[in-house]
Amino acid sequence: MQVFNVQGMTCGHCVKAVTRALQEQDATAQVEVDLAGRQVRVNSELDAGQLLAAIREEGYEAQVAG
Template identity: 80%
Template sequence: MQVFNVQGMTCGHCVKAVTRAVQAQDAAAQVEVDLAGKQVKVQSQLSAEQLLEAIREEGYQAESA
């Protein structure tokens, strides 16, 4: 499980956008978004850098927690 701090998420649309971005790179990825805590947990075969890039390409500031 990889955990990322993601800034800029404010609503359900943001949750869907981040989830779609990660799953576009790894269809089998399991994504859990905590809006209040501004964290995204991902179970994936991809590296943290690949996952961060996918989230950043959606327009969110992200870093490993």
């Protein structure tokens, strides 16, 4: 499970956009979005760089949670 801090997510549309972007990269990815905590948890075979790129391409600022 990889965890990312994502800024700018405010609503259900944001959740759908981020989830869709990640699942377009890995159709089997399991994505959990915590709007209040501004975090996205992803269970995927892809590396963090690929997942971050997908989130950023949707227009959100993201980094690996640490």
